[in-house]
Amino acid sequence: MVERTYRCSNCLDSTVARDFDVSHLSVTCEDCGEFARFVNDDVFEQYRAFEDSPPEHLDWDRLDRAEKFLVSDQVVREGRSIEDFEITEG
Ligand SMILES: [Zn+2]
Structure with a gap:
């Protein structure tokens, strides 16, 4: 069994x-000391990649951290394309 x-x-x-x-x-x-969400490190790696080089079509910096993890999670674990995500204005 592989450790995650x-x-x-x-x-x-x-x-x-x-x-x-x-x-x-x-x-x-x-x-x-927080009762915190621990995210899969694969998801975290993707999050960090987006932080280093934000997806062009997304206003990445407007997302809060939880939203960033959610997007990263969907890309890594659900195989969604970052192109699928849009942030609505307002
Ligand atoms: Zn902590």
Whole structure:
């Protein structure tokens, strides 16, 4: 069984390993003390890639972190294209 790494979406520092593969889990972070969503590290890698080089057609910086993780999750785990996402104005 392959271990998956999950990263705290609050401090982005702490990681936990689990032997199952889901998009995220909720545990209390030992680093920041938050009962936080830990996101799959594959999703986090995609998130970081978008942070480094935001998708051109999206106003990436307007998304909050949870929304960014959601988009990253759909791209990595659901195989959706970033082109599928649009942010409505207003
Ligand atoms: Zn944390």
